[in-house]
Amino acid sequence: MAIPVLTSSEMMAVDKKTIEEIGIPGPVLMEQAGRACAEEAEALLPENQPGRIAVICGKGNNGGDGLVAARYLHNAGHEVEIFMLAHSDSLRGDALLNRNILNSLDVPVKVRASQESVSNMDLKSFHVLVDAIFGTGLSKQVRGVYETAIEKINASGKPVVSVDIPSGLSSDTGQVMGCAVKATVTVTFGAPKVGQLVFPGADIAGDLVVADIGIPPSLYSSGPEMTWLLTDDDMQPYLGLRKQDAHKGNFGHLAVIAGSVDKPGSAGLCCSAACRSGAGLVTLGAKKEVLDRVLVGAVEFMGSTIQSFTEAYGLCGDKTAAVVGPGLGQDKEVAEMVMDLVENLPIPLVIDADGLNVLSGHLDVLKKAKGERILTPHPGEMARLVKLSTAEVQSHRLDTARQLASEAACTVVLKGASTIVADQQKAAFIVPTGNPGMASGGSGDVLCGVIGSFLCQGLGPVEAASVGAYIHGAAGDLAANYRGQRGQTASDLVDLLPEVMKVGEGFGEDGDS
Numbered sequence: 481m482a483i484p485v486l487t488s489s490e491m492m493a494v495d496k497k498t499i500e501e502i503g504i505p506g507p508v509l510m511e512q513a514g515r516a517c518a519e520e521a522e523a524l525l526p527e528n529q530p531g532r533i534a535v536i537c538g539k540g541n542n543g544g545d546g547l548v549a550a551r552y553l554h555n556a557g558h559e560v561e562i563f564m565l566a567h568s569d570s571l572r573g574d575a576l577l578n579r580n581i582l583n584s585l586d587v588p589v590k591v592r593a594s595q596e597s598v599s600n601m602d603l604k605s606f607h608v609l610v611d612a613i614f615g616t617g618l619s620k621q622v623r624g625v626y627e628t629a630i631e632k633i634n635a636s637g638k639p640v641v642s643v644d645i646p647s648g649l650s651s652d653t654g655q656v657m658g659c660a661v662k663a664t665v666t667v668t669f670g671a672p673k674v675g676q677l678v679f680p681g682a683d684i685a686g687d688l689v690v691a692d693i694g695i696p697p698s699l700y701s702s703g704p705e706m707t708w709l710l711t712d713d714d715m716q717p718y719l720g721l722r723k724q725d726a727h728k729g730n731f732g733h734l735a736v737i738a739g740s741v742d743k744p745g746s747a748g749l750c751c752s753a754a755c756r757s758g759a760g761l762v763t764l765g766a767k768k769e770v771l772d773r774v775l776v777g778a779v780e781f782m783g784s785t786i787q788s789f790t791e792a793y794g795l796c797g798d799k800t801a802a803v804v805g806p807g808l809g810q811d812k813e814v815a816e817m818v819m820d821l822v823e824n825l826p827i828p829l830v831i832d833a834d835g836l837n838v839l840s841g842h843l844d845v846l847k848k849a850k851g852e853r854i855l856t857p858h859p860g861e862m863a864r865l866v867k868l869s870t871a872e873v874q875s876h877r878l879d880t881a882r883q884l885a886s887e888a889a890c891t892v893v894l895k896g897a898s899t900i901v902a903d904q905q906k907a908a909f910i911v912p913t914g915n916p917g918m919a920s921g922g923s924g925d926v927l928c929g930v931i932g933s934f935l936c937q938g939l940g941p942v943e944a945a946s947v948g949a950y951i952h953g954a955a956g957d958l959a960a961n962y963r964g965q966r967g968q969t970a971s972d973l974v975d976l977l978p979e980v981m982k983v984g985e986g987f988g989e990d991g992d993s
Contacts (some may be wrong), residue, residue, distance in 0.1 A: 481708040481711065481714065482709060482710075483672065483711060484706060484708060484867050485671065485708060486671050486673055486674065487651065487707075488619075488673070491670070491671070491782065492780055494670065494700060495695075497649065497699050498694075499697050504682030504694055507574050509694060510541065510544050510545055510548055510574045510578065512691070512692075512694055513551050513644070513669050514545045514546070514552060517548075517643050517804070518869070519555050519590060520641050522558070523665075524615050525806075526657055530559065530905050531556050531558050531559070532605065532608075533553050533559070533606060533608075534560075534561050534562075534603055534608075535549075535550040535560060535562045535563070535609075536609065536629055537562060537564050537635065538566065538612065538614055539566035539572075539575065540617075542613065542644055542647075543566075544574045544577075544578050544579075544613055544620065546610055546612020547589075549580040549610055549612070549643070550562050552588065554585070560587070561590065561858070562588070562589045563629075564590065564592065564593070565587050565626060565988060566591075566612060566630055566842055567593050568591065570635050574666070577596060585758065587774065592629070595628060595750075596625065598632065603633060607639060607661050608641065609638050609641070609948070610641050610643065611640050611642040611643060611646060613629060613661070614626070614645075614647040617651075620657065622657050622658040623658065624646065626647070626648075626931045631694050632645055633734045634905045635869045639661070639664040641664065642667070643667060645672075645673060645815045646660050646661040646684050646686075648875060649676075649681050650671075651674065651733075654674065654677070654679060654681025654682065654684075655681070655926070656781050657993045660684055660890065663684065663685055664686045666686055666692065667689045668689070669692050669693045669695075670690070671690065672694060672709060678900075678910070689854075699934045705882070705906040705908075706907055706908075707878065707908045709912060709913075715947060715948075718939060718943065724890045731936060732760050732761070732933075732934075733759070733760060733762070733798075733800050734754050734762045734763070734800065734803065734933060735763055735795050736754065736763070736764045736781075736932070737786070737803040738800065738805065738807055738840070739766040739767075739806070740807055740808060741770065741805030744774050744809075745774075745809025745925075746806035746833065747764055747766055747770060747806060747925075749929065749974060751774075751781070752974045753766050753929030753930050754781070754931075755976050756933070756974050757930045757951065757981070758933055760938065761781075762780070762782070763783065763799070763847045765783075765784050765792055771785060775882035789816065792821060793824065793825070797825075797965075800828075801830070801928065802827055803824070804835045805818065805832040805833040805838075808835065810834050815838045817830075819839075819842065820836065822835075823849065826850045826970065827851050828854070828941060829849075829851060829854070830932045830935065831854065831855050831856070832924060833861075833924065836865060839865065843887070849890075852947050853888075853889075854941050854944070855890055856931065858895045858924060859874055859877075859894070862881075868880070873894075877894055877896070877898070877900050878900055881908060882908055884902055885902040885904055885906065886905075893927075893945045895924060895949075897916075898910055899911040901946045901949060904942075907942075909946050911946070911949045913949075913950055913951075914952070914953030914956050915956055917952075917959065917968040918956040918968070918973070922970025922971070925969050926955075927948060928974045931948035934947050934948050951981060952973065952977075954980040955974075955977050955979075956968065956973055958979060960974055
């Protein structure tokens with residue numbers, strides 16, 4: 481099942497309900513959190529040997545979690561040094577409670593609250609570092625002694641366990657707040673946070689461990705604007721074995737309006753991907769010179785010559801779903817055809833590439849559309865659609881996808897590292913599959929073909945987009961396993977789609993997806 485992913489404010493609300501309504505005291509939650517972090521720190525030590533571990537703590541609850549971890553590590557026989565980046569009189573609540581427990585056990589806590597004392601910290605003599613400086617509530621740029629401490633941690637060259645989130649990382653956007661700890665392992669509590677799953681945060685967090693600290697799972701999921709992490713289990717309902725008496729008419733007929741003299745391959749990749757992912761029938765609509773090139777050797781899909789909107793509309797009119805845009809070009813004739821198709825086709829339509837570029841500045845047409853629409857922009861295309869810079873899109877991927885889906889009344893698939901699917905109600909789904917080897921020409925054409933195929937097979941737009949993006953990424957992961965990231969091509973993705981969808985051997989088993 482999809483896993484709920486929380487923002488900092490959502491996590492604070494869950495903590496508050498757990499303590500005040502469920503009745504689990506804060507110190508109990510902190511105890512569980514600290515113990516989970518201690519276990520991960522021990523796992524990084526040489527096997528069956530006591531180690532030297534430094535725990536670097538801030539003054540808040542994140543620091544309190546670190547103090548608990550230090551106690552468990554001390555009790556396990558490890559040599560533990562605790563560096564507190566604030567004076568003891570600044571501690572409050574559960575953090576102060578655990579500071580006092582350490583005093584009772586005669587475990588020393590070294591205060592490093594000045595710039596000079598932090599600069600003089602020697603962290604290179606330890607086996608493992610525990611980062612417990614800032615938690616998920618960080619909302620401003622890291623400066624002063626905290627910045628210096630983070631720089632010292634990163635310069636140490638030692639494995640780092642971050643408590644809940646790497647210090648300095650925004651838990652809501654995955655952006656670095658001035659500077660951030662580069663973690664080996666991040667132990668987060670209860671549910672993953674947005675910033676740990678979108679880049680650059682996903683890379684900075686290292687291996688993500690979600691620790692159960694006793695929070696009831698029912699508190700995590702509520703409201704239409706939730707964020708979810710897709711899993712293999714979410715794919716299974718859509719990939720079951722077909723009935724023995726099934727025929728091609730049961731799995732839809734996809735129309736693909738794509739390709740130009742300069743980019744005929746886009747059309748071929750899209751159609752081949754649709755066939756490979758289960759569409760019953762696929763017909764490519766394009767100019768004759770495009771068909772002459774694409775249909776050479778293509779035996780699974782059909783072709784139909786189109787020169788105008790009327791012909792394109794006629795081709796799509798009796799189909800189950802359609803794709804428009806890959807490699808199509810943006811001349812006046814094409815632009816008029818795309819706009820008319822987007823507004824008037826009564827069937828579900830995937831809009832990609834040049835189709836998206838035509839829509840830039842004309843998003844109002846989506847609100848008048850007579851059928852469901854799915855947009856599949858990469859960050860540059862998204863920037864043009866919403867009139868932001870690509871950097872602004874990338875720094876707020878979730879919010880940007882949500883906003884466009886809501887305002888344009890459609891489903892949005894924002895491609896890239898951690899692809900995002902957003903629906904009209906602002907629910908968002910994070911796709912964990914995929915790798916940098918997919919950053920090559922044609923990969924997006926394959927994706928829209930897969931999504932179009934699942935629309936044909938009867939899935940709704942959000943389901944088709946989510947399943948399509950997940951399987952597309954899984955095919956990329958399998959291609960990377962077989963051929964390496966640098967050498968994989970879009971055609972590899974098409975060829976491997978059936979393998980990641982095999983039923984009976986476990987979804988994506990061969991590809992570690």
